[in-house]
Amino acid sequence: MYPEFIPVKEAFKIIENIKTEPKKERITLEKANSRVLTEDITVLVDVPAFDRAAMDGYAIRAEDISKASETEPVHLKVVYEIGAGSVYPSTLKKGEAVRIATGAPMPQGSDAVVMHEHMKLSGDVIEIDTPLNAKKDVALQGEDLKKGETILKKGQFLGPHHVALIASSGHKTVEVIKKPEVAVITTGSELVEPSKNLKPGKSINSNKYALKGLVEEAMAVPHLTSCPDNMETLLGKLEYAAENYDAIITTGGTAISRGDLVVDAVNTLGEVLIHGVSTKPGKPVGFGVINRKPVFMVSGYPVAAAVQYDSFVRSYILRMQNIHKKFQLTECTAGKDIKSSKKKQNVIRANFNEDEGVVYPLKTKAGINKSIVLSNCYIIVEEGVGNIKKGEKCKIIKYSSLKVC
Amino acid sequence: MYPEFIPVKEAFKIIENIKTEPKKERITLEKANSRVLTEDITVLVDVPAFDRAAMDGYAIRAEDISKASETEPVHLKVVYEIGAGSVYPSTLKKGEAVRIATGAPMPQGSDAVVMHEHMKLSGDVIEIDTPLNAKKDVALQGEDLKKGETILKKGQFLGPHHVALIASSGHKTVEVIKKPEVAVITTGSELVEPSKNLKPGKSINSNKYALKGLVEEAMAVPHLTSCPDNMETLLGKLEYAAENYDAIITTGGTAISRGDLVVDAVNTLGEVLIHGVSTKPGKPVGFGVINRKPVFMVSGYPVAAAVQYDSFVRSYILRMQNIHKKFQLTECTAGKDIKSSKKKQNVIRANFNEDEGVVYPLKTKAGINKSIVLSNCYIIVEEGVGNIKKGEKCKIIKYSSLKVC
Numbered sequence A, B: 001m002y003p004e005f006i007p008v009k010e011a012f013k014i015i016e017n018i019k020t021e022p023k024k025e026r027i028t029l030e031k032a033n034s035r036v037l038t039e040d041i042t043v044l045v046d047v048p049a050f051d052r053a054a055m056d057g058y059a060i061r062a063e064d065i066s067k068a069s070e071t072e073p074v075h076l077k078v079v080y081e082i083g084a085g086s087v088y089p090s091t092l093k094k095g096e097a098v099r100i101a102t103g104a105p106m107p108q109g110s111d112a113v114v115m116h117e118h119m120k121l122s123g124d125v126i127e128i129d130t131p132l133n134a135k136k137d138v139a140l141q142g143e144d145l146k147k148g149e150t151i152l153k154k155g156q157f158l159g160p161h162h163v164a165l166i167a168s169s170g171h172k173t174v175e176v177i178k179k180p181e182v183a184v185i186t187t188g189s190e191l192v193e194p195s196k197n198l199k200p201g202k203s204i205n206s207n208k209y210a211l212k213g214l215v216e217e218a219m220a221v222p223h224l225t226s227c228p229d230n231m232e233t234l235l236g237k238l239e240y241a242a243e244n245y246d247a248i249i250t251t252g253g254t255a256i257s258r259g260d261l262v263v264d265a266v267n268t269l270g271e272v273l274i275h276g277v278s279t280k281p282g283k284p285v286g287f288g289v290i291n292r293k294p295v296f297m298v299s300g301y302p303v304a305a306a307v308q309y310d311s312f313v314r315s316y317i318l319r320m321q322n323i324h325k326k327f328q329l330t331e332c333t334a335g336k337d338i339k340s341s342k343k344k345q346n347v348i349r350a351n352f353n354e355d356e357g358v359v360y361p362l363k364t365k366a367g368i369n370k371s372i373v374l375s376n377c378y379i380i381v382e383e384g385v386g387n388i389k390k391g392e393k394c395k396i397i398k399y400s401s402l403k404v405c
Helices: A008-017 A160-168 A207-217 A231-244 A262-269 A302-319 B008-017 B160-168 B207-217 B231-244 B262-269 B302-319
Strands: A024-028 A057-060 A074-082 A096-100 A112-115 A120-122 A125-128 A150-152 A173-177 A181-187 A221-227 A247-251 A271-275 A286-290 A293-298 A329-334 A345-353 A358-361 A377-381 A393-398 B024-028 B057-060 B074-082 B096-100 B112-115 B120-122 B125-128 B150-152 B173-177 B181-187 B221-227 B247-251 B271-275 B286-290 B293-298 B329-334 B345-353 B358-361 B377-381 B393-398
Touching: A008 A271, A008 A286, A008 A302, A057 A074, A150 A160, A160 B207, A160 B302, A181 A207, A181 A231, A207 A221, A207 A247, A207 A302, A207 B160, A221 A231, A231 A247, A231 A262, A231 A286, A231 A293, A247 A302, A262 A271, A262 A286, A262 A293, A293 A302, A302 A345, A302 B160, A329 A377, A345 A393, A358 A377, B008 B271, B008 B286, B008 B302, B057 B074, B150 B160, B181 B207, B181 B231, B207 B221, B207 B247, B207 B302, B221 B231, B231 B247, B231 B262, B231 B286, B231 B293, B247 B302, B262 B271, B262 B286, B262 B293, B293 B302, B302 B345, B329 B377, B345 B393, B358 B377
Parallel strands: A074 A096, A181 A221, A181 A247, A247 A293, A329 A358, B074 B096, B181 B221, B181 B247, B247 B293, B329 B358
Antiparallel strands: A024 A173, A057 A096, A057 A112, A074 A125, A120 A125, A271 A286, A286 A293, A329 A393, A345 A358, A345 A377, A377 A393, B024 B173, B057 B096, B057 B112, B074 B125, B120 B125, B271 B286, B286 B293, B329 B393, B345 B358, B345 B377, B377 B393
């Protein structure tokens, strides 16, 4: 028999109490996308590192053309040409100009850029008929990033543009949270690899494929193994996983059958803190600790396993990376009567029509695994609420909101 | 000088006209998450493959207990026990029961499962005091998936649960679109790797890091190289990329400076179809074709490059994988006056406050690269609209909506 079922909120608390210290690693910037910073990033070099041309044109001294007009244009002598990456080896003198490309360093002595559109070139002389402010079309040293400035804080989730910013700041490597390594042990003597010729009594192990993808999407590294319903083998695999990885997910073997060994095995090696939560589906979910590693015991039934993973596991794996994601509940209208038991939390696969703001529960059974891909949200009916009538308000979690990105 | 600027919509059309035929590959299911199907998936085996127990309990013949009552309970003899993965070697006879675990095949002759909670066991006899319908707590062969049924269609984007479903259907491998291989050529003699000791005139190549992550997030494989402002080297790299990869992105060298070689190089090897689009920032964007491969010429300025990538490149790379993603424009209220030129499309980095429904444009300059990570959306002001006043409606694209997931 199950031990006492506990309410979902109590289960959350017990699970949250098991803390794991994120590990850190230093990696090259090439690998830093979608990782989480464990250090503040301080700028090592001014960006730009020097005053540079913000436009293609001619670097000049603004004072040289301060009196330029259509009637009295100013003529400057072009003495050099610099492209991006090179520098003017001298100092710009009165009456001189240097042809300059966007991004190239402003010659010493120059302080403005005249765009091609605003001058005339003949031979090596340019004619200018309008004054320019000093600093016109010049990107000033440090105007983007100032040396010593902190530009990103510990805990920042890095996207491509954050990584580019860290590169700009002069860093080649970055310290981030090490991806949690998560053991996935799918249990059940009936489980086999995909085949069109199944032996009697055998079933294809599909949970393995679902959990591999789910763990990867939570930015962790899955380590997969399957295990027959044999206590010694299971103890061996659990022990190995608890020694080598940061968290363990098992599937199957959490109910009360004689073959259901997982809960007993976890109790042998560590401690079972939860077995049975007031939620439907997913009631026989278990949670324990071996060697201070969290062990999530989810059902063998794929639908129950998916709900249990979405309810308890994903957020934990993310928290191991200091990513704190709250479930986003959306309020909408029931498009059909929703059957729900008052005694527990009900998690009902459904389809939400965004335009109508209406949700339609799926008519399905616990064993219909394809229902997961035929739905786009869960209706969450909390303990104590019971049935909801067509037209009444209800709350959903969109599958798309569960993802990190 | 630029050739004529064309409106953004015209640029979209020209780019869309360059079709690429997606390549296909057959991969093992382990790698199928986040890929796109190129075949319909037909079920190879019934799921379940046999009638099986949906609960732990005793497999019985419903007719044996059709008259059971509290005053006249029925007694059945337990003749065997089957766990998941094994089968009952005989046929259940009148008056017999078999202890059975969830998922185990129903013994021949049995047609219902009595749960432990609904019977009493003494020795090898169970006592039942309530009739059961036939098929009670039995998962019927094929009730999840029927052999021959098509369960997923060509073009489906695969998540973890889709992959699990394909496994359940009996498939070990799946045919998907091959990830596009995208060359990223960052040009500019000034570009160097991150360092705190920059030589005069040098700048850190941050675009390389941004584009690597962006291309990966578009589920393609980036191939990075950088290139000095030297025509022969550039031609060599472009030719190599056009021979070996499916698309090319260049950065820098699209303006009119003498060092700006990219557009000329693409014209030498192939054809330039766009150079200059009425959008700000991002105006000098180019697009061409070499060896029937699309070439996106984005700016060297990171902010312009980001806007150009978001406007033109990402959706193309996704389309190469038959993923058709439309920009999701959200209407909201301007929290400040928005300056915008009537003559072109304006793309303004801004922060959208979801709770207020209000957007605040960032006060920034073209060269301030950190503005990308300090903002969470673009305000899009279409050509012809001009300034928008505080309190007026405007349209935004949230960065989060640009991602595929």
